Amino acid sequence: MSAVLEFLAPFATRKVAAFGLAFLVVVLVAALLAPWIVPYDPQQIDAIARLSPPNAAHWFGTDHAGRDLFSRVIYGARMALLTGAGVVVIALVFGVLLGTLSAYFPTLGMVLMRVVDVLMGIPALLLALALVVILGKGLFNSMIAVGAIYITTTARITYGLTRKITAETYIEAVTSLGAGHWRIIRRHVLPNLVSPLMVQATFIFAFAQLSAASLDFLGLGLPPDVPSWGNMIAETRRYITRAPGLLMFPGAAIILTVFSLNLVGDVLRDRLDPRFKDDLAKW
Amino acid sequence: MGIYVLKRLLGAIPTLVIASLLVFAFIHLIPGDPASVMLGDMAEAEEIEALRRELGLDRPIWEQYLVWVSHVAQGDLGTSVYFQEPVLRVIGEGAETSAFLALFTMILVIAIGIPAGIVAASFHGTHVDQTLSGLTMLFASIPTFWLGLYLIFTVAVSLDLLPTSGFPSVLESGELSNLRYLILPAITLSAPNSALVIRLVRAGMLDVMREDYVRTARAKGIAEHAVILRHVFRNALIGVVATLGFTFVGLVSEAVVTETVFALPGIGRLVVQSILRRDYPVIQGIILVIILFYIVVNLVVDIVTTYLDPRVKLQ
Numbered sequence: 001m002s003a004v005l006e007f008l009a010p011f012a013t014r015k016v017a018a019f020g021l022a023f024l025v026v027v028l029v030a031a032l033l034a035p036w037i038v039p040y041d042p043q044q045i046d047a048i049a050r051l052s053p054p055n056a057a058h059w060f061g062t063d064h065a066g067r068d069l070f071s072r073v074i075y076g077a078r079m080a081l082l083t084g085a086g087v088v089v090i091a092l093v094f095g096v097l098l099g100t101l102s103a104y105f106p107t108l109g110m111v112l113m114r115v116v117d118v119l120m121g122i123p124a125l126l127l128a129l130a131l132v133v134i135l136g137k138g139l140f141n142s143m144i145a146v147g148a149i150y151i152t153t154t155a156r157i158t159y160g161l162t163r164k165i166t167a168e169t170y171i172e173a174v175t176s177l178g179a180g181h182w183r184i185i186r187r188h189v190l191p192n193l194v195s196p197l198m199v200q201a202t203f204i205f206a207f208a209q210l211s212a213a214s215l216d217f218l219g220l221g222l223p224p225d226v227p228s229w230g231n232m233i234a235e236t237r238r239y240i241t242r243a244p245g246l247l248m249f250p251g252a253a254i255i256l257t258v259f260s261l262n263l264v265g266d267v268l269r270d271r272l273d274p275r276f277k278d279d280l281a282k283w
Numbered sequence: 284m285g286i287y288v289l290k291r292l293l294g295a296i297p298t299l300v301i302a303s304l305l306v307f308a309f310i311h312l313i314p315g316d317p318a319s320v321m322l323g324d325m326a327e328a329e330e331i332e333a334l335r336r337e338l339g340l341d342r343p344i345w346e347q348y349l350v351w352v353s354h355v356a357q358g359d360l361g362t363s364v365y366f367q368e369p370v371l372r373v374i375g376e377g378a379e380t381s382a383f384l385a386l387f388t389m390i391l392v393i394a395i396g397i398p399a400g401i402v403a404a405s406f407h408g409t410h411v412d413q414t415l416s417g418l419t420m421l422f423a424s425i426p427t428f429w430l431g432l433y434l435i436f437t438v439a440v441s442l443d444l445l446p447t448s449g450f451p452s453v454l455e456s457g458e459l460s461n462l463r464y465l466i467l468p469a470i471t472l473s474a475p476n477s478a479l480v481i482r483l484v485r486a487g488m489l490d491v492m493r494e495d496y497v498r499t500a501r502a503k504g505i506a507e508h509a510v511i512l513r514h515v516f517r518n519a520l521i522g523v524v525a526t527l528g529f530t531f532v533g534l535v536s537e538a539v540v541t542e543t544v545f546a547l548p549g550i551g552r553l554v555v556q557s558i559l560r561r562d563y564p565v566i567q568g569i570i571l572v573i574i575l576f577y578i579v580v581n582l583v584v585d586i587v588t589t590y591l592d593p594r595v596k597l598q
Contacts, residue, residue: 016417114297114298114301115301115305117298118298118301118302118305118574119305120532121302121532121573121574121577121578121581122532122570122573122574122577123532123533123534123535123536123539123573124532124533124536125536125537125539125540126535126536126539126554126569126570126573129539129554129555129558129566130309130566130570132558133309133313133558133563133566134309134312134313134314136314206424210424210426213426213428214426214427214428214539214540217426217428217540217543218539218540218543218555219559220555220558230426233426233428233429233432234428237432240432240433240435240436241436241440244436247429247432247433251426251429251433254424254426254429255421255424255425255426255429256424258423258424259420259421259424262420262423262424263420266420
């Protein structure tokens with residue numbers, strides 16, 4: 001309970017960030033309870049009610065196939081959170097592994113970090129697209145493709161942080177007391193990595209939304225019938241002149257989600273140990 | 284200085300080797316035989332065999348790598364399966380559009396990002412800073428394709444002020460007015476990138492503001508605007524230059540989407556089209572060209588920052 005209060009405390013003075021947190025809670029609830037919230041099946045086609053503007057029966061209107069946009073946007077929250085979570089897990093697991101190993105074994109580290117540097121020189125979306133070509137389309141492959149972008153940044157950050165932590169005098173002290181590598185990593189390095197990586201994870205979650213939506217928009221992400229926010233914009237873009245509001249709802253969902261995650265990430269970063277701030281990615 | 288430049292050039296060699304290995308590996312990581320994948324399901328066995336030989340797939344992998352590297356070193360990036368033309372020429376055809384788009388975008392990014400970053404940092408902690416920071420974050424949260432679509436709808440379709448899509452060549456026709464086709468794409472592309480630069484400039488300025496010499500300058504009674512521009516900004520600029528390579532990478536990434544939205548015949552859209560056409564040599568070529576460009580940009584940035592601030596060399 002005290003941990004929750006401690007987490008919430010800074011939001012009391014930062015109203016915009018508090019809005020962000022509240023919006024994320026709404027997205028989470030929408031994702032979890034989607035089947036009970038939505039008034040229609042998100043795939044249900046109604047040929048008569050095509051491209052209808054927002055009304056009492058269809059709060060956000062209907063798309064080109066007469067599907068209820070509100071129901072689709074609510075289901076979109078599921079895809080957004082699923083993708084974000086998958087990307088964060090992939091980025092953290094592989095990034096932390098690569099980063100700590102590189103920091104611990106300097107020769108291996110030199111090679112690995114060079115590879116990471118080269119990969120970071122490939123524009124994020126291009127890297128993801130190259131991986132989609134190799135892996136194929138689909139939810140899981142999208143996660144890996146977008147996750148790979150953030151494996152490199154996470155590895156870089158973990159590498160820097162781990163080297164900083166292992167250079168501390170207390171590590172020297174426990175080493176002289178006979179602590180092994182494994183014990184040092186588990187008891188001293190990893191616990192110190194938790195908070196900076198938490199902050200990083202928030203930003204990864206945010207920007208993964210944009211990358212994944214871009215893949216969907218280019219037709220190289222999720223299958224077209226999956227109601228993700230990116231897919232909805234891609235599918236209905238041709239009808240923008242007839243129903244300009246159609247792109248507004250999924251677009252606003254993406255923007256508000258990413259914006260909220262960034263706001264919360266900013267608050268978390270401000271609470272971080274100042275020694276570690278410089279190691280986080282530049283955003 | 285000469286020795287430093289030489290050292291940096293030599294230091295780029297391992298990077299080049301790793302880059303070449305990664306780019307080479309790309310084609311071989313695509314599941315299935317590259318030749319049959321590229322030709323599709325309808326291909327005859329002889330056709331596949333011919334392409335296999337053409338691509339050198341019948342030889343041992345290390346030999347393929349060496350052959351490929353020696354070809355690349357001579358400017359031969361292979362042949363586009365779709366166009367049946369050299370990859371470098373196919374990429375070159377998109378270069379005009381992408382270069383103009385990048386140039387316009389960078390001008391906008393610098394014109395918006397640097398002044399706004401300076402303002403945010405000089406009003407650090409006030410409402411001005413908070414509003415600017417909030418707006419930056421909001422702009423960084425907008426998907427470029429969404430922004431592009433709405434700009435097309437409002438400015439190009441509803442108000443009919445600018446063309447909706449495409450880009451007729453300026454170099455071929457000599458019509459400078461064709462550049463108006465790139466106004467909306469450049470605005471779209473500059474939104475997230477300006478946001479990034481604003482934050483980088485602001486953070487860089489705030490770092491410098493903590494320095495002793497800034498306090499000394501203020502103590503001497505120098506006017507605040509002079510302190511900001513002459514002492515803080517000049518020193519923060521070095522950091523900004525150092526991150527330009529970083530900005531460029533972000534720009535190329537978003538250009539893939541922006542060029543697709545505006546149907547611009549540039550390299551970004553070529554990536555997407557080549558994926559749909561399974562024209563893998565072109566994708567490989569584009570990745571290679573962009574990595575090489577990035578390595579060169581980084582080298583130049585490194586050398587420029589060392590020139591601007593000799594202390595960098597010592598680190």
